[in-house]
Each structure stands twice: as C-alpha cells, then as structure tokens.
Amino acid sequence: MSRVRLAFLSITILALAAMVLAPAPSQSQTPKSGGVLNMMLREDLSQGFSIHETSTISTVWPAMPCFNNLVLFDPLKKTESAETVIGELAEKWSWQDNYRNLVFFLRKGVKWHDGQPFTSKDVKFTFDMLREAPDAPAKLRINPRKDWYSNIEAVETPDQYTAVFRLKRPQPSLLLMLASGYTPVYAAHVPPADYRSNCVGTGPFKVKEWRKGEYVEFVKNPDYFVKGRPYLDGLKYFVILERGTRQAAIQAGKLDVSFPGETSKTAAEQLKKAVPQLVITPFSQNVADNIIMNMKKPPFDNLKVRLAVSHAIDRRALIQAVQQGGAVVGAGLAPKPWGFWGLAEKDLVGLPGYGSKPADEKAVAKKLMAEVGFTPQKPLKVEIVTRAIAVYVDMASFVINELKQVGIEATLKQIETAQWHATATRGDYQIGANLTGVGPDDPDANYYENYACGSPRNYSFYCNEQVMKMFDAQSQELDPKKRLALNAAIQKKLEADAARPILDWKLDYFTVWPHVKNLIPHQSIYNFGRMQEVWSDK
Amino acid sequence: MKTYVLQRLVIALLTLLGMSMVIFTLLRLAPGDIVDILFSTAGYVSPSEKQAIMKELGIDRPYWVQYLDWIRQMLTGDLGKSYRYDQPAWQIIRPLVPVTIELAALSTLFAVLIGVPTGVISAVRQDTTLDYLLRVFSLAGLSMPAFWLGMVIILGLVTWFAWIPPLSYVSPTQDLKLHAVQFLLPALAVGYRSSALIMRITRSSLLEVMREDYIRTAWAKGQTGRVVIWRHALKNALLPVVTVIGIEFAFLIGGLVVTETVFNLPGVARFLVQAILWRDYPIVQNLVMFIAIVVILCNLLVDMLYGVLDPRVRYGG
Numbered sequence: 001m002s003r004v005r006l007a008f009l010s011i012t013i014l015a016l017a018a019m020v021l022a023p024a025p026s027q028s029q030t031p032k033s034g035g036v037l038n039m040m041l042r043e044d045l046s047q048g049f050s051i052h053e054t055s056t057i058s059t060v061w062p063a064m065p066c067f068n069n070l071v072l073f074d075p076l077k078k079t080e081s082a083e084t085v086i087g088e089l090a091e092k093w094s095w096q097d098n099y100r101n102l103v104f105f106l107r108k109g110v111k112w113h114d115g116q117p118f119t120s121k122d123v124k125f126t127f128d129m130l131r132e133a134p135d136a137p138a139k140l141r142i143n144p145r146k147d148w149y150s151n152i153e154a155v156e157t158p159d160q161y162t163a164v165f166r167l168k169r170p171q172p173s174l175l176l177m178l179a180s181g182y183t184p185v186y187a188a189h190v191p192p193a194d195y196r197s198n199c200v201g202t203g204p205f206k207v208k209e210w211r212k213g214e215y216v217e218f219v220k221n222p223d224y225f226v227k228g229r230p231y232l233d234g235l236k237y238f239v240i241l242e243r244g245t246r247q248a249a250i251q252a253g254k255l256d257v258s259f260p261g262e263t264s265k266t267a268a269e270q271l272k273k274a275v276p277q278l279v280i281t282p283f284s285q286n287v288a289d290n291i292i293m294n295m296k297k298p299p300f301d302n303l304k305v306r307l308a309v310s311h312a313i314d315r316r317a318l319i320q321a322v323q324q325g326g327a328v329v330g331a332g333l334a335p336k337p338w339g340f341w342g343l344a345e346k347d348l349v350g351l352p353g354y355g356s357k358p359a360d361e362k363a364v365a366k367k368l369m370a371e372v373g374f375t376p377q378k379p380l381k382v383e384i385v386t387r388a389i390a391v392y393v394d395m396a397s398f399v400i401n402e403l404k405q406v407g408i409e410a411t412l413k414q415i416e417t418a419q420w421h422a423t424a425t426r427g428d429y430q431i432g433a434n435l436t437g438v439g440p441d442d443p444d445a446n447y448y449e450n451y452a453c454g455s456p457r458n459y460s461f462y463c464n465e466q467v468m469k470m471f472d473a474q475s476q477e478l479d480p481k482k483r484l485a486l487n488a489a490i491q492k493k494l495e496a497d498a499a500r501p502i503l504d505w506k507l508d509y510f511t512v513w514p515h516v517k518n519l520i521p522h523q524s525i526y527n528f529g530r531m532q533e534v535w536s537d538k
Numbered sequence: 539m540k541t542y543v544l545q546r547l548v549i550a551l552l553t554l555l556g557m558s559m560v561i562f563t564l565l566r567l568a569p570g571d572i573v574d575i576l577f578s579t580a581g582y583v584s585p586s587e588k589q590a591i592m593k594e595l596g597i598d599r600p601y602w603v604q605y606l607d608w609i610r611q612m613l614t615g616d617l618g619k620s621y622r623y624d625q626p627a628w629q630i631i632r633p634l635v636p637v638t639i640e641l642a643a644l645s646t647l648f649a650v651l652i653g654v655p656t657g658v659i660s661a662v663r664q665d666t667t668l669d670y671l672l673r674v675f676s677l678a679g680l681s682m683p684a685f686w687l688g689m690v691i692i693l694g695l696v697t698w699f700a701w702i703p704p705l706s707y708v709s710p711t712q713d714l715k716l717h718a719v720q721f722l723l724p725a726l727a728v729g730y731r732s733s734a735l736i737m738r739i740t741r742s743s744l745l746e747v748m749r750e751d752y753i754r755t756a757w758a759k760g761q762t763g764r765v766v767i768w769r770h771a772l773k774n775a776l777l778p779v780v781t782v783i784g785i786e787f788a789f790l791i792g793g794l795v796v797t798e799t800v801f802n803l804p805g806v807a808r809f810l811v812q813a814i815l816w817r818d819y820p821i822v823q824n825l826v827m828f829i830a831i832v833v834i835l836c837n838l839l840v841d842m843l844y845g846v847l848d849p850r851v852r853y854g855g
Contacts, residue, residue, distance in 0.1 A: 038705075044812070046579040048623070055581040141591055144580035196624050212623055212630050213812060214804040215706050238705040241808070242799045244689055248696040254705055274697075417578055418570030418817060425583040456582035 029517065035536035036234040037516065039257045040246050044213050044239045048196035051184055052130060053142045057261055057437070057525050060181045062216055062237045064529035065230075066113075066201035067184030070104050070123065070163075071175060073440070073522060075533050078283070080441050080522050081340055082172065085179045089118065089202065090163075099170035099478060106161040110225045112187045113199070113206045120157035125188035127155045127165070138192050145439075147448045147455055148177045151475075170476045173444040180440040181527040204230035204532040213239055224532075231535035250511060251275055256536070258511040260525035261285045265326030268509030281510045282326075284338035286524035287437040289318075289327070289395050289503040292459045294427050299380060304368045306498035309431070310352035311365035312406040313399055317358065319504050322394050327504035329354065331491040332446065334505045339441045339523050341487050342505070351495045365406035379409040385423060386433040388414035395503070396433035424459040434459065436500075439526045443487050447471045451499055462499040539845075546841070550834045557830045558612075561823050562605050571597060572621040572817045595621055597819070608823060618820035622813070627820045631806075635828070637707060638805035641728070641798070642790035644721055648729025649736050650783060656733070657740025657779075662767060664745060672737070679734030685796030687727040692800060707804050724801040728794065732786045739782050743775040750774075776847055784840035792829040 041062055047053045049063040070090040073080040087093065090104040110118035128136040131149035151171045156164040167174065177183060186192060190200045199207045202225070205218035218235040238255070240246045247267060249255045251274050263271070268280045291309060293300035300306055319327045328335060331351065335342030348354040355361045366376070374380040384403075386396040393414060400410045410431065415423050423429055438446045449455055452471065453463035467490065474486035495501065510521040518533040573591045577583040592598040596607075611618050617627040653676075660672040695702050703720050710717045747753060748771055756766045791806065798808035806825055813821040844851045 046622075047576065053576075054579045056579045059579070141594075142576060142580045142584075142587060144582060193624070211633070211706070211804070212625075213809050238802070240705065240802050241812075242689075242802070245692060245702075245800055245802055248692050248702050249705055252696045252700050252702045254702055416569065417815070418574045421578045421581055422570070422574050422583045425577075456584060 029537070031231050031517065031533075031535040032537060033228075033231045033535070034233055035231075035538055036236060037232055037257060037531070037534065037536060038255050039235065039237045040249065040255050040259045040262070041216075041237045041239045042243075042246070042259055042262065043241065045210070045216060047142075048210075049199035049201075049207070050140075050192065050195040051182060052186070052192070053140055053144070053196070055144045055182075055437070055439075057259075060526050061260060061529045063199065064181050064184070065203055065205040065218055065235055065531045066199040066207060067203045068110075068201065069178060069180075069183050070106075070185060071179045072530065073179045073527050075528055075530055076518060076520060078520055078522060079340070080176070080179070080524060080527060082175060085175055089123075089185055093175070095172070099172050099476075100167050102165040102167070102174060104163045104165070106163065107225055108161055110202050111223050112189075112202055113221065114187075114190075116187065116189055118185075118187075118202050119160040120163045121160070122185055122188045123163040124155045124157050126184075126186045127152060129186070129192065137188070140192055144457075145177075145182060145449075147452070148183075148445060150448070169472070170478065171444070172478060173442045173475060176440045176442040177445055179527070180445070180524075181529055182439045204530065205232075205235055208234070215239060226532065230532050232531065235531060247271065250278075250513075253513065256513050256516050257519060260510060260521065260529075261287065261506075261508050263509040263511050264324065265507070265509055266324050268511060271511055277514050279512050279514050279516075281512075281521050282507050283510055283521040284334050284441075284523045285437070285506045285508045286334055286339065286439075286441055286526070287435055287506045288330070288334075289506065290434050290436055291399065291501045291503065292424065292429075292432045292434045293498065293500075294430055294459075295461045295463075296427055297430060299372070299382070300431060302372060303498065304372050305380070306501075307352050308365040308368040308406060309403065309408065310495070310498045310501040311361045311368065312408070313353050313402045313501070313503060314358040314361065315353055315503055318395070318398050318402075322398050323504060323506065326509070327506045330505045331502055332451075332494045332500075333443060333487065333491060334438075334441055334523065338505060338507065341441065341443055341484065343488060343491050347488060347492075351492060352498060353495075353501060362406055369407040374407045376405070376407045379404075379407045381409045381411075382430045383413050384410040384431050384433060385413045385415050385429040387420040387435075388416050392433055392435060395435075399433055399503075425456055427459075427461060432459070434500075435506075437526070439524065441523050443471075443483075443490070444475050447490070451494060460500050462494075462497065464493075464497065464499075467493055467497075467499075543838075543842075546838055550838070553834060554827065554830060558609065558823070558827060559605070561826045562601075562608065565817070565819055565822060566601060568814075568817065570817060572819070573597075575816050608820075612824070612827070617824045620813075620818055620821050622816045622818045622821070627824050630809075630821060631824060631828070633707075634804060634806045634809050634825075637803055638791055638794060638798070638807060641721060641725060641794060641803060641805060642787055644725035645728035645732060645790055645794075646783060646787045648725055649732035649786065651733075652729065653733035653736025654740050654779065657737040658744060658767065658772060660737065660741045661744035661748065662763075673741075676734040676737040679730045680738075682731065683796075684728045684731045685800050687730065688724060688797050688800040691723055691727060703801060705802050720801075720803070724794075724797050724803060728790065728797050732790075735786065736779060736782055740775065740779050743778050744771055747771045747775040773847060777844060780843050780847065781840055784836045784843075788833040788836040791832045792826075 043058050045062055046056055046059050049066055051060055051063050068088040071085050072088045074084045074086045077084045089107055091107045092105050094103045096103055106120055129138045131152050132146055151168050152165055153168045154166045187200050204221055204224050206221045208217040208219045210216045215236055215238045220230055220233050250258055271278055272280055293306050295301050315329045330342045333339055333341040353361055384396055386392040396412055403410050436450060449457050451458060451462055470490050474483050477483040477486055512519055515537045517535050517537055522528045573588050620627050620630050656672050660669045663669045692702055703723055704716060708716045708720055753771055756770050794805060795807040795811050798805040810825045
C-alpha cells in the first residue's frame with residue numbers, strides 16, 4: 001500500500017472515528033428558549049430571499065429560516081434519505097397508484113407572515129411556477145431547478161388542505177427533492193419578484209431587517225404552527241467579506257456558528273488550537289471537484305483523450321496537496337459514509353484514475369495519448385479554463401501539472417465569475433476545472449441536472465441515450481437495493497465514458513460554539529438551515 | 539475671489555461630465571453584465587431568459603440612450619434603481635456615505651495630529667537620533683499597507699483579548715463608546731500610513747523654509763524658537779502639507795476598500811467593489827460620481843485655504 005494511500009486511509013478512519021465519538025446531538029438535554037444566534041455570510045444575499053431563483057448556499061442558508069417546505073429532511077438527523085423526511089407544511093403524505101401520485105395532506109391553521117392563511121392554493125402556485133406549467137399564474141425570472149419537476153404532470157387541489165402531485169412516471173425520489181432547502185413553498189398572493197427584497201414565508205423566523213451588504217436579521221415568528229418552536233428569539237447573519245475577519249469573529253465568540261462550506265481542514269485545526277472548546281464536525285458539502293471536457297469539439301470529442309485525462313489525475317495526491325486531506329475520493333455521487341449513493345473506495349478500483357499505483361495510471365494515459373498521436377515530446381496543447389477563485393485555480397494548477405506528465409500541455413485561463421457559467425453553458429472552452437454542488441444527496445437531482453442530454457448545466461454536453469434510460473430506470477425503481485445497484489452501474493458508466501471525471505468530494509469542518517445545540521450538519525450543505533430546532537445553552 | 543470660485547465650479551461641472559462618460563464607458567467595456575451574474579448564481583445561462591431580463595432592466599437599449607437616461611435621472615435627483623437589490627440606489631447609497639466620510643475624516647485627523655508635529659520635530663532636530671527614529675517611524679508607516687496593519691490589529695486583538703470590534707455599524711446614538719472604538723482602530727491603521735506622508739512633507743518643507751532669509755532675520759531679532767518655528771516657519775511651510783492633506787482625504791473616500799473590508803465597516807468603497815463585481819451599473823456610476831464630487835470639492839477647498847495661509851496668494855478676478 002502506497003504511503004499516500006495509507007495516509008489517506010488513516011485520515012478517513014480518524015475522521016470517521018471523530019464523527020462516531022463526537023458528542024451525540026443534544027437531544028437528551030432539555031432545550032431552553034431565548035437568545036439570538038449570530039452567524040456569518042461570505043457575501044450578501046445574492047437574490048434576496050428568492051431561493052427558487054438561485055443555486056447558491058449564500059441565499060439558501062440565510063433565507064431558509066423564513067420558509068417552510070411541504071416536507072424537509074429531519075434537522076436532527078445527520079443522514080438524508082427517504083426515511084428521514086418529515087412533514088412541514090404537509091402533516092402527512094401518501095404515495096398512490098404505484099408512485100404515480102403523491103398526495104399531501106396539509107396542516108390547517110398555518111399563516112403566512114403577513115397574516116394570510118396558507119392553503120393548497122399556495123402549493124399549486126409554487127409548483128406550477130417551478131415546473132413552468134402552461135397555465136402557471138406566475139413565472140420566475142430565473143428557474144434553475146425546472147428539471148427537478150419535469151416529471152410532474154399536474155398539481156391538483158381537491159380541497160384547501162389537499163394537494164396531489166400527478167406524475168408522468170413513478171419517481172420515488174421526488175420526495176427527496178421536495179425535502180431540500182431549495183424547495184420552499186411561496187405565497188400565492190405575493191409576486192415572486194418581491195422575494196428578492198423581502199420574505200413572506202410561513203417559517204419559524206420573520207425578517208426584521210435586511211441592511212444591504214451588512215446583515216440580515218430575523219425575529220421569532222410568534223404565530224409559528226409548531227408549538228414551542230422556534231427556541232431562539234432571533235437570528236442575525238453578518239455579511240463579512242474578509243475570510244480572516246470571519247475566522248477572527250468566530251474565534252472571539254462574536255459569531256456562534258461558521259458558514260457551511262467555509263471551514264477547511266487547516267482552518268479548523270487552527271481554530272481548535274486557538275479555542276479548544278469549539279465543536280467541529282466534519283461533513284460532506286455535497287460539492288465535487290471535477291473536470292469538464294467539451295465533447296462537441298475536438299480533441300475531447302474523442303473518448304481516448306478524455307480517458308487519458310481521467311487516468312492522468314492522481315485523485316489521492318490532489319486531496320493531500322490541494323485539499324490538505326479535507327476531501328474524499330468518489331465517483332458521480334458522494335461516497336459513504338459522507339453520502340448515501342456513492343461508490344465505495346473498493347468499487348472505484350479499476351475505474352480511470354482510481355488505480356492504487358499512480359504511475360500505472362499515468363502509463364495508461366500516455367498509451368492512450370500515443371494512440372491518438374501525442375507524446376510528452378509532441379504534446380497536445382490545450383487551454384484549461386477555470387473560475388478566477390482560489391479553490392478553482394488551485395485545483396486547475398494541480399491538474400495542469402498532472403496532464404503535462406502524459407503529453408497534454410495545458411495553459412490556464414482564469415475566467416471571472418461574471419463570465420464563468422456563460423462560458424461553460426455556451427461551450428466556449430476545451431477543458432475546464434469545475435466545482436459542482438448538488439442540493440439533496442439524491443441521484444435524480446444530480447443526474448438530470450449535470451449529465452442529462454440538453455440540460456443547461458451539462459457543461460460537457462455528454463449525451464448518451466442508453467445512460468438516459470438508466471437514469472430513468474433508477475428513478476422509477478421502487479426497490480431500494482435495486483436502485484442502489486443501478487446507481488452503482490451508472491456511476492461506473494459515467495466514469496468509464498469520462499463524462500465529467502470526478503476528482504474528489506469536499507468535506508467541510510462545520511464549527512460552532514458549544515452552547516449552540518441541535519444545529520446538526522447533514523450530508524449536504526443546502527438542507528439544514530431551517531433553525532427551528534436550534535437552541536442556545538448560554 | 540467670487541469669479542475665481544465660479545470659474546472653478548464651471549470647470550468642476552465639465553470635469554464631472556467627462557467623468558460620467560468615462561465611468562459609463564469603462565463599465566460597459568468590462569466583460570459580462572448583471573444578467574450574467576444573476577445566471578451565475580443559478581449555475582446556467584439561458585439566452586432567451588437573459589434577453590428578457592436585459593429588457594426588464596433596460597440594458598438592452600442603445601448605450602447612448604442609457605447614458606442620457608442616467609444623466610437625466612441625476613439632474614432630477616433620481617439615481618435609478620439598483621439592479622441587484624431592486625431598490626432605489628439612493629436608499630442603498632445614503633447609509634454608506636456617513637460611514638466613509640467619518641472614517642476618512644478621523645483617519646485624516648490622526649494623520650495630521652501625528653504627521654505635522656513629528657515632521658516639525660524631525661526638521662528642528664535634523665540629523666539627531668530623534669530625527670532618525672522619527673524617519674524610521676514614518677518610513678515604516680509608508681511601507682505597511684493599511685489593510686495589513688488592520689489585519690494585524692484584528693488578529694492581535696483576537697489573540698490577546700479574545701475580542702474584535704463590532705461586526706456591523708454602531709451609530710453614535712446607539713452606543714457612543716462602541717461607535718468610537720469601531721472607528722478609532724481602522725482610523726489609526728489608515729491614519730498612520732497617511733501621517734508618514736504628511737510627516738515627510740512637513741519635514742522637507744519646513745527645512746526649506748528654515749533656510750530662508752526672513753527666518754534668519756527672526757532669529758537675529760532674538761525671537762524665541764517656538765515663535766520662529768510655529769508662527770513664521772510652519773505657517774509658510776504648510777502650503778504643500780495642506781495640499782497633501784486634501785489629496786489624502788479625497789483619496790480615502792474611495793480608497794478605503796480593504797480597510798472597510800477588514801474591519802467590516804459598511805462604507806462606500808467596500809460596497810463599490812461589490813457593486814462592480816455585480817455590474818450593478820446604477821450603484822457604481824452614482825458612487826463613483828459621488829467620489830469625484832468629493833475630490834473636486836476637496837481640491838477647491840485646498841485652493842481656498844492657500845489664500846488664508848499665505849496672503850501673497852491672490853485669486854484673479
């Protein structure tokens with residue numbers, strides 16, 4: 001076993017041990033009411049509270065306390081799965097007609113923050129708008145998750161407190177997407193555009209003030225439909241642009257909680273050394289470093305070249321060198337125990353780039369490149385694009401060095417954030433170093449967004465009809481074991497096709513002061529920001 | 539004097555007009571626009587949706603129409619709407635202005651309080667140990683970027699006292715003591731750098747004046763050192779110092795980006811950078827115009843002060 005691999009395994013085991021040995025969620029303690037939690041934001045809310053118009057944690061995290069979903073991943077459980085979904089605005093739900101109809105029985109007596117009653121009309125309004133139904137009463141300016149709801153044929157409301165989602169085909173995992181932080185219910189009487197500047201939700205907290213570029217403050221919703229919740233009197237999210245100041249603020253105790261996805265392993269170690277009582281929990285961000293290759297253009301329309309790229313990159317070395325050990329290897333979906341669906345390390349063996357001996361992998365890559373006429377002496381010259389942000393550039397620099405060793409001479413082109421997604425969506429690139437975040441840890445949310453033919457976020461333009469059928473098959477599969485097996489096969493196929501070679505799954509070291517209770521990170525950064533159960537033991 | 543001021547005001551207006559064209563053009567030359575950023579937060583771009591949003595925001599219109607519209611709005615006191623926040627730009631800009639002006643004024647005050655006396659002492663005690671020490675002190679100030687000094691202050695406070703200044707703006711009516719603490723630390727960090735410049739200018743200017751005949755005459759008449767230096771020499775040496783102070787203050791209005799960021803102060807410069815990154819044209823254009831107006835007014839004020847400090851300076855009319 002190589003030293004790198006041994007080190008990697010040791011770190012993984014230590015991290016797992018830390019998770020197991022970490023103090024259990026404080027459910028045994030009696031929660032106290034009162035107090036205000038101070039939290040950080042890395043940037044101001046990008047589109048106000050309009051969660052449905054963005055795909056960024058910078059919006060979801062501070063906007064979630066204002067809203068409710070129909071269902072939500074249990075905030076007190078680390079794992080997100082169909083078993084951990086609990087009702088929010090839906091008191092209960094029922095799958096009918098062999099997973100073709102999903103019936104929600106809604107809570108009565110729920111009020112919007114402006115006093116209007118919540119009814120099934122709001123549910124229909126929200127989901128007709130999201131799926132862009134022909135007769136939808138409103139349209140979002142930007143609708144990034146339309147694909148999530150493409151299987152919904154109709155939303156029917158037989159009465160004020162029942163909503164029926166009629167599906168085109170069975171799709172058990174629709175429930176998981178509805179349980180994501182990205183799926184709040186909007187009020188039918190509020191124009192969607194208004195959510196960019198204010199928030200009328202049903203959630204546990206009401207917006208008190210949003211001082212642009214400075215902070216957003218919430219107060220407890222006294223009319224919240226869950227009796228005795230929330231525990232906290234308020235929440236305050238400070239916009240702190242400078243990373244050093246954010247870290248100093250948490251160290252000084254001015255902030256109680258770090259930002260999801262903010263704390264690297266190194267930063268966590270520094271914080272722990274400075275303030276030993278801080279509680280640090282490693283968890284999966286559900287964000288993957290990956291390589292996008294434009295399959296519409298030579299040379300990456302050639303599978304051999306794509307595979308050579310995938311074989312060339314030593315994932316484990318990248319994790320040590322670039323992520324300082326704060327990531328794990330995995331294929332298309334986050335691996336266990338950080339995620340639910342991903343391939344275990346033993347299953348990765350044999351896939352391009354995951355061999356135990358990096359030299360052998362590089363030899364395969366060189367051979368593939370030689371077959372298409374390139375050698376280290378006569379290299380293939382390409383331009384690798386990446387977003388002009390440190391986490392992207394560091395990864396891209398590592399990749400360039402790896403590619404150089406197999407006969408691919410890449411130059412780095414940094415693209416400003418304003419242009420990055422436009423460049424990727426239009427396909428104005430050859431090869432790119434990219435980061436992909438996925439809302440819920442569910443195959444449907446990932447595949448249809450990032451690998452499906454025609455999806456605007458399928459930056460590689462990978463399109464394989466056979467694989468599309470596999471996507472649909474796993475989506476409809478009702479037997480969990482069979483679905484897991486189908487997903488293993490899909491992930492292997494995606495890596496074998498070098499559709500979007502995954503380099504690692506990033507971990508976050510979520511940091512809170514010990515008086516913060518019941519704020520439990522899940523296996524995705526996007527789904528645990530409701531704050532309904534959080535309390536302060538100060 | 540009146541004619542001179544009027545002439546300067548006309549020149550100022552022409553300068554502002556030129557500035558408006560430069561700002562407007564440069565912003566449009568930068569790659570990408572607000573719609574690209576909005577899509578960036580969603581992770582994809584749809585050309586048809588992009589076109590609809592551009593139309594909604596009015597940035598699909600010809601540039602000259604957009605420019606004239608902006609000028610017309612400014613003349614009527616309407617600064618337009620922020621693209622990012624969908625709110626009147628003035629509502630967003632208004633709370634930022636006093637923060638930056640206060641920080642710049644305090645920094646300048648510190649710079650003057652430190653820079654002028656040390657410059658005078660350094661000149662009077664030329665080539666003594668004290669002079670060398672003060673010159674090292676000033677050189678250190680020039681060498682240390684204010685943001686670095688700010689970060690060192692923050693890290694020092696958190697390491698030794700487990701304390702840092704407030705994370706959001708505290709108004710003086712809310713808590714005067716906390717307000718003062720919030721502004722004193724960044725003002726010291728910025729003021730120290732500026733004081734170094736003022737100290738060096740004061741020193742060199744004073745040394746030059748001290749060699750003038752009228753200073754020798756004053757000494758010969760038996761006047762005390764204090765009278766010679768503070769009444770005769772310093773007053774005449776202050777002209778370049780006042781110029782530097784004026785320039786520094788004006789520079790600080792737009793140049794406090796990193797200090798405001800490190801100390802998390804919601805000022806003009808920090809917000810301006812965010813607005814540029816978001817291509818929020820109404821905010822950027824109006825903030826830059828505000829900074830330009832402050833710079834022009836500072837220059838005008840400095841010119842007026844020349845006449846007060848040196849009676850030989852007369853304005854044509």
